Amino acid sequence: MSSLAATPGKAEPPVRLRKPTWKDPRLLVGLLLVLASVAGVTALVGNADQTTDVYAARVEVPIGREVTPEDLTVAAVRLDELQSAYLRVADGIPEDLVATSLLRAGELVPRSSLGAADALDRKPVGLTVDDPLPTGTSTGSRVDVWVSLEGDDGTFEPPTQLLAAAEISELRVSESALGGGSGSTLVHVLVDDERLPELLDALLNEARIAIVLNPGGSE
Missing domain, CATH: 3.90.1210.10 (Antifreeze-like/N-acetylneuraminic acid synthase C-terminal domain)
Incomplete structure (x- = not known):
C-alpha cells in the first residue's frame, strides 16, 4: 500500500512596513496639529505678558x-x-x-x-474746627460749612450755612478729636471763587466754624 507524502502549503509573504515620507498625509496632518498647538500656547503666553x-x-x-x-x-x-x-x-x-x-x-x-x-476751579482753604467730626469723615467726604459771627456784645449770632456739599481735600485730625473727643481739627475744603471772599471774611473776623457731614453730597 503506497503512501502519499504530505505537501506543505505555501508560506504567506512577510508584511513590510514602509518608512513614512513627507508625502504621507497622516504625517502632514500630525505635524500641522503640533505646529498649531505650539502657536496657540505661544500666543497665549505672549498676550498674558503684555503689561x-x-x-x-x-x-x-x-x-x-x-x-x-x-x-x-x-x-x-x-x-x-x-x-x-x-x-x-x-x-x-x-x-x-x-x-x-x-x-x-x-x-x-x-x-x-x-x-x-491755575486751572483749578476750586481752591483749598484750611478751617480749624473745635467740635468733633463725625466718625467716618475723611478726605473726599462732602460737608456743609456753617459759620457764626461774633456780635458787638461778644456773643455769637445764630449759625448760617456758608457752603453746601464742599469736598474735603485734606484732613488733619487727632484721634481725640475724631468721634467725640476734644481737640481741634484742621480741615481743608475746596471752595469756588464765588464763595471764597465770604469764607475768608468769616475767618478774618474769627467766626466760629462748624462742619456737618453731608453723605449725599447734595447742595
Missing part, C-alpha cells in the same frame, strides 16, 4: 498739591486700549502739575487727574 508700567499713588495726594516722584510708585498692569488714559512710566512725570482730583494711595494715576494749578 504696561504705569504710575500709581504711593500716598494720598490731595487736590491742589503738586505731584512729585516721591508721591508715586510703579505698577505693571494690563491696560490694552486704556493705556493713554493713565500716566505711563515711559512718558515720565510732568513738571509743575498738581492733582486736580483726589489721588488715593494704591490707585493708578489718570492723566485727567493732573493739571496746572
Whole structure:
C-alpha cells in the first residue's frame, strides 16, 4: 500500500512596513496639529505678558498739591486700549502739575487727574474746627460749612450755612478729636471763587466754624 507524502502549503509573504515620507498625509496632518498647538500656547503666553508700567499713588495726594516722584510708585498692569488714559512710566512725570482730583494711595494715576494749578476751579482753604467730626469723615467726604459771627456784645449770632456739599481735600485730625473727643481739627475744603471772599471774611473776623457731614453730597 503506497503512501502519499504530505505537501506543505505555501508560506504567506512577510508584511513590510514602509518608512513614512513627507508625502504621507497622516504625517502632514500630525505635524500641522503640533505646529498649531505650539502657536496657540505661544500666543497665549505672549498676550498674558503684555503689561504696561504705569504710575500709581504711593500716598494720598490731595487736590491742589503738586505731584512729585516721591508721591508715586510703579505698577505693571494690563491696560490694552486704556493705556493713554493713565500716566505711563515711559512718558515720565510732568513738571509743575498738581492733582486736580483726589489721588488715593494704591490707585493708578489718570492723566485727567493732573493739571496746572491755575486751572483749578476750586481752591483749598484750611478751617480749624473745635467740635468733633463725625466718625467716618475723611478726605473726599462732602460737608456743609456753617459759620457764626461774633456780635458787638461778644456773643455769637445764630449759625448760617456758608457752603453746601464742599469736598474735603485734606484732613488733619487727632484721634481725640475724631468721634467725640476734644481737640481741634484742621480741615481743608475746596471752595469756588464765588464763595471764597465770604469764607475768608468769616475767618478774618474769627467766626466760629462748624462742619456737618453731608453723605449725599447734595447742595
